[in-house]
Amino acid sequence: MAIDLKAEQALKLWHEVSMAMVHGNEPDLTQRQFTILLTVYLEPPPHTVRGLAARLNVTKPVITRALDTMGAMKLLKRRRDERDRRNVIIQRTVEGSLFLETFADTVRTKARELPR
Amino acid sequence: MAIDLKAEQALKLWHEVSMAMVHGNEPDLTQRQFTILLTVYLEPPPHTVRGLAARLNVTKPVITRALDTMGAMKLLKRRRDERDRRNVIIQRTVEGSLFLETFADTVRTKARELPR
């Protein structure tokens, strides 16, 4: 059975979750950063700077900088590809997984509490 | 019947919608700006700078600047409160309604296409 949302429910869900994120003290990421994070955690590896840039339709420095920022937050980590040392492989971390699990819980809770 | 999402579905939904927004050519809003927009459109009026600042737990200049930005995009508009001319009332626009309708459609479509 497909997930069927009314327009108002969709907006309310986004609103509730956004409020929770803005109000909470979780690391505040830009839209792009969060999208990069989700891509790394949800799409099949390996993830490279170039690949992510193409996937998200942004320039390479955007990815490099996002990795700097989120790397400092321990949400992601870099690793040299030893088979081709030009490449950098972007990998998940325990902290990142935990962060997204918490986020998913927020979404689920808000979705469950949605008025019909 | 409540909307029941699995953790993976919640993340996938956010990912899909985020990808659509980053990739698309819609106005590029920050997380806070988008949250302000949703608040104005979903919560009962009237909305003031001070009220929104308190609601979102941000400083007043954040609201003022967001109104500048989104006002230029025609997503919101300001009006002086004639009963107390110190106040500014924030109102919806046709363009803003349309923008959010389109966004809601994106969410609905992505939710419907979600794997079980």
Next chain:
DNA sequence: GCTAAATGATACGGGAACGAAACGAATTTG
């Protein structure tokens, strides 16, 4: 080997957002 291509990082200038503080206008208080 030597050159060309590919990959990610960096430098640079510009623009946008931030918080704190100060400000002007409008209203309320005493």
Next chain:
DNA sequence: CAAATTCGTTTCGTTCCCGTATCATTTAGC
């Protein structure tokens, strides 16, 4: 009616993100 308060805006200095162009390293092609 003068002083204090309230409200939104502006200013200031800082920080962060952006795209373009360039750089160093590594690999591939001849």
